[in-house]
Amino acid sequence: MSNEKLIEYLQRAVKMEMTAAHQYQLHAHTLEDWGLTKLAAQMREEMTEELGHSDLFMERLMFLKAKPELGFDKTPAAAETLPAMFKGDLADEEEAIAYYSKAAMHAAELGDIGTRTLFEKIVLDEEGHKGWLELQLDLIERLGEKTYSAKLISFGDETDV
Helix, strand or coil: CCCHHHHHHHHHHHHHHHHHHHHHHHHHHHHHHCCCHHHHHHHHHHHHHHHHHHHHHHHHHHHCCCCCCCCCCCCCCCCCCHHHHHHHHHHHHHHHHHHHHHHHHHHHHHCCHHHHHHHHHHHHHHHHHHHHHHHHHHHHHHHCHHHHHHCCCCCCCCCCC
16 A cells, blocks of 8 residues: 655655644744734644644554654744745645645555545645635735734733634
8 A cells, every 4th residue: 555655745744744833833932022922822723733733644654654754844934024924834835735735646546545535634724724824914915014913912811813
């Protein structure tokens, strides 16, 4: 059922998700530093979801008798502005969607329904992230960054976005 190319797809997927998780972690700290604590909380939720994705890919690798290779696909980087943060994340999500779609098709060609389904499920999650990021960029464009950011500041114990 398995082949070398499929294992390569899964190995890179683990690294892509580890990169995404730590990118969102860095965003959370950056946003807290900027006083945008509600958005920081949202980024921590995204971080947790991406870690869950990496966990699923590792589980699949183990099922296929491969050893997961942990690391980053690329180094997380701090953003200088909110639009730059969202645009960078959007590019990463679009890359993941394309890569995971290609991997799902490869798994389907091999008749590996489990791996195909896993990639397809995660593509749907990434499409949700993409839609959210596009909405945030649209809001910033329509409202302006200052007005947009005003909603994301919390005072005291507020944490909902």
